[in-house]
Amino acid sequence: MSILNVEQAINQALQEEMHRDSRVMVMGEGVAKSRAALLASFGPQRVRNTPLAEAVISGTAVGAAATGLRPVVDLLFAPFLTYAMDALVNSAGKLRYLSGGQHEFPLVTLSMTGAGWCVGAQHNHNLEAMFVHAPGLKVVMPSTPADFKGLIKTAIRDNNPVLVFTDLSLLHASGEVPDETEFLVPLGKAAVSREGTDVTLVSYAKTVNICLESAKQLEEFGISAEVIDLRSLKPLDEETVLRSVRKTGRLVIVQEASGLCGMAAEIAALAVTRAFEALRAPVVRLTGPDAPAAASWVLEQATVPTAGKIVQAVREMLPHAAPVVRQQIVQPA
Amino acid sequence: MLIRAYEERLALMQQNNGVPGTCTSVGQEACAVGVLGALDSRDRIITNHRSAAHLLARGADPGRLMAEVLGRVDGYCGGHSGSLHVSARELGVVLTSTIVGGGLSLAPGVALAQKMGQGEEGGVVVVFFGDGAACEGILHESLNLAVQWQLPLLFVCENNQWQAYVHRLETMADDAIYRWACGHGLDTQRIDGNDSDLVLEAARQAVGAIRADGRPRFLELLTYRQRGHLEPDDLAYVDQVERQRWLKRDPIALMQARLKAEGLLQDKELRTIEEQIHRQTDTAQAFAEASPWPDPQKLLQHVYAG
Ligand SMILES: Cc1ncc(C[n+]2csc(CCOP(=O)(O)OP(=O)(O)O)c2C)c(N)n1
Ligand SMILES: [Mg+2]
Numbered sequence: 001m002s003i004l005n006v007e008q009a010i011n012q013a014l015q016e017e018m019h020r021d022s023r024v025m026v027m028g029e030g031v032a033k034s035r036a037a038l039l040a041s042f043g044p045q046r047v048r049n050t051p052l053a054e055a056v057i058s059g060t061a062v063g064a065a066a067t068g069l070r071p072v073v074d075l076l077f078a079p080f081l082t083y084a085m086d087a088l089v090n091s092a093g094k095l096r097y098l099s100g101g102q103h104e105f106p107l108v109t110l111s112m113t114g115a116g117w118c119v120g121a122q123h124n125h126n127l128e129a130m131f132v133h134a135p136g137l138k139v140v141m142p143s144t145p146a147d148f149k150g151l152i153k154t155a156i157r158d159n160n161p162v163l164v165f166t167d168l169s170l171l172h173a174s175g176e177v178p179d180e181t182e183f184l185v186p187l188g189k190a191a192v193s194r195e196g197t198d199v200t201l202v203s204y205a206k207t208v209n210i211c212l213e214s215a216k217q218l219e220e221f222g223i224s225a226e227v228i229d230l231r232s233l234k235p236l237d238e239e240t241v242l243r244s245v246r247k248t249g250r251l252v253i254v255q256e257a258s259g260l261c262g263m264a265a266e267i268a269a270l271a272v273t274r275a276f277e278a279l280r281a282p283v284v285r286l287t288g289p290d291a292p293a294a295a296s297w298v299l300e301q302a303t304v305p306t307a308g309k310i311v312q313a314v315r316e317m318l319p320h321a322a323p324v325v326r327q328q329i330v331q332p333a
Numbered sequence: 334m335l336i337r338a339y340e341e342r343l344a345l346m347q348q349n350n351g352v353p354g355t356c357t358s359v360g361q362e363a364c365a366v367g368v369l370g371a372l373d374s375r376d377r378i379i380t381n382h383r384s385a386a387h388l389l390a391r392g393a394d395p396g397r398l399m400a401e402v403l404g405r406v407d408g409y410c411g412g413h414s415g416s417l418h419v420s421a422r423e424l425g426v427v428l429t430s431t432i433v434g435g436g437l438s439l440a441p442g443v444a445l446a447q448k449m450g451q452g453e454e455g456g457v458v459v460v461f462f463g464d465g466a467a468c469e470g471i472l473h474e475s476l477n478l479a480v481q482w483q484l485p486l487l488f489v490c491e492n493n494q495w496q497a498y499v500h501r502l503e504t505m506a507d508d509a510i511y512r513w514a515c516g517h518g519l520d521t522q523r524i525d526g527n528d529s530d531l532v533l534e535a536a537r538q539a540v541g542a543i544r545a546d547g548r549p550r551f552l553e554l555l556t557y558r559q560r561g562h563l564e565p566d567d568l569a570y571v572d573q574v575e576r577q578r579w580l581k582r583d584p585i586a587l588m589q590a591r592l593k594a595e596g597l598l599q600d601k602e603l604r605t606i607e608e609q610i611h612r613q614t615d616t617a618q619a620f621a622e623a624s625p626w627p628d629p630q631k632l633l634q635h636v637y638a639g
Contacts, residue, residue, distance in 0.1 A: 029496070029497065029499065030497055030498045030499045033498050033499065033570055034498070049499050049503055049504065050504065051465075051468035051496075051504035051505065052433050052434070052465040052466065052468045052469055052496055052497075052504070053468050053469050053470060054469075055469075055470055056470065079432065080432070083432075083434075083469070117353075118353045118404060118415055119353070119415065119417065120413070120414060120415050120417055120418060120431070122417065122418060122430065122431045122432050122435075123417070123431070289632065289633060290633075290636065291632060291633055291636045292636070294404075294412065294413045294415075294627075294632070295353070295404055295412070295413060295414055295415025295416075295417065296404030296405070296412035296413065296415065296626065296627050297404055297626075298404070298626040298627060298629055299404070299412065299413065299627050299629060299632055302629035302632050303632065
């Protein structure tokens with residue numbers, strides 16, 4: 001085990017996979033500078049700075065993936081994916097199927113998003129669900145350094161296009177990361193980050209930590225919250241979510257992305273269609289609004305799910321839960 | 334000089350007061366001053382992430398601009414934009430996108446509306462973009478359409494040698510961007526973007542020609558980004574020899590030297606101007622810092638039009 005931050009964990013995953021498989025290469029705007037250690041290890045053939053041209057960066061990755069390479073493309077900020085979308089959505093996601101299974105597209109995209117940097121909606125847009133909606137693509141959005149390492153390694157070895165989203169505010173978050181080069185985290189497997197019995201909090205990426213913080217606060221009210229970190233948005237680990245909902249009977253889903261047609265809606269539908277009988281309260285979604293992220297700090301932060309909002313939502317579900325009073329034993333004089 | 338003072342003040346505030354980072358146009362002021370000097374109030378401008386010089390040269394109020402960077406309610410966009418997408422329709426700065434190449438995709442539409450009677454008679458549209466943006470395929474789509482539809486559009490490429498943290502020569506097979514435009518069959522020119530007189534003259538010619546025949550023109554302005562991509566930036570990746578060469582050709586110093594040589598500017602006058610600008614920047618900072626934060630209750634205002 002080593003203590004790494006998310007950025008280091010990502011670079012370690014890339015380093016190990018490039019070492020293991022000479023077909024793996026990395027390209028993107030400035031990657032040879034931002035990931036200088038990779039350039040030093042593997043040289044300019046396999047670590048390529050590209051022009052500012054997301055459409056052809058992603059298209060090149062798709063073409064190269066179909067014919068023998070395993071590219072990782074760094075597209076910087078998630079909103080720039082819209083330029084890259086044609087190759088990813090229309091080609092990588094569809095041409096295997098439309099060719100009757102002739103092609104495989106083993107490629108990975110990296111991009112960052114999330115509130116906290118006051119950069120506004122052209123840099124901060126949690127648009128992961130758009131890609132969940134696109135057939136043929138897989139999507140992951142981890143919350144811990146270990147999961148970043150393990151999931152990126154698995155994504156590189158997967159024969160499908162995998163989009164990895166990184167919340168900006170996690171980049172410098174540290175945690176224990178296994179050193180083994182065969183440390184892999186499977187796609188499509190959620191993590192139970194905390195066990196509990198009264199309510200299930202489902203989330204992914206940065207907001208998992210906010211759910212964990214809420215769970216701690218809820219203890220004060222005698223409420224035991226289970227926290228599930230989806231990690232993979234597609235494939236989705238339905239069983240882990242359902243098992244938890246059947247146990248607790250209450251479900252709160254938390255995401256920074258806007259709510260309409262998002263992951264929270266999907267999880268709510270899952271619970272209602274497959275665990276309806278277990279539900280003891282209406283499902284609650286805490287999501288961002290249907291609005292672009294503003295740059296101004298106060299407006300940006302006003303849209304972000306907080307522990308306070310989660311605690312309040314859970315307490316409304318469990319109105320009889322009262323603050324835990326620690327008994328004082330009064331000694332007789 | 335106001336532009337330089339404004340941006341250097343902001344950079345200082347960024348170091349000291351946790352103000353959000355900006356992409357400064359320090360070193361590129363002559364491009365903005367020259368091109369905007371050739372325009373009048375009929376004309377419309379589309380800019381990008383590095384917009385402060387364009388806005389200030391167009392007459393933006395430094396206080397309101399700074400308030401926007403700070404995310405305050407008195408900013409040109411009510412604090413929604415921050416520094417990266419500042420538009421100000423009252424100044425004819427109609428659209429600003431920080432998506433590299435975004436402005437290039439919008440410009441033909443703005444010019445089409447102008448051509449079809451939606452602007453003031455004789456107005457011209459100017460789109461500013463960088464050498465990095467020129468690498469996006471949309472440049473060619475935009476040029477082709479503008480030529481084919483005969484749109485009153487001036488393309489201004491500020492070739493400042495840098496595309497974020499990558500030098501342009503690392504990403505471009507050709508050394509010259511204007512040659513890429515040439516292939517589309519429009520008049521193009523490459524000029525020294527650090528010489529405000531030359532830029533003004535070239536822009537006047539191009540704008541005059543567009544007004545006369547309604548067809549697009551293209552200017553490549555050679556210049557240099559003296560500060561980092563985004564403040565603060567340690568410039569560790571920058572070729573210092575090249576940088577020093579360009580610093581010797583600082584556009585403001587060049588202009589001052591020329592004016593002095595021609596006897597149009599005295600030292601005393603210059604000091605007066607400097608003092609005046611210093612006061613102006615003080616006022617701007619005081620205004621911006623005193624401006625209130627936007628009201629979170631109004632978060633959803635402006636998502637959709639009424
Ligand atoms: C589509 C897109 N890709 C990448 C970025 C990140 N980015 C912002 S500015 C910039 C450099 C742009 O270079 P250039 O067009 O030359 O303009 P300059 O910054 O030099 O003025 C980059 C890579 C972006 N904003 N949009
Ligand atoms: Mg540039």
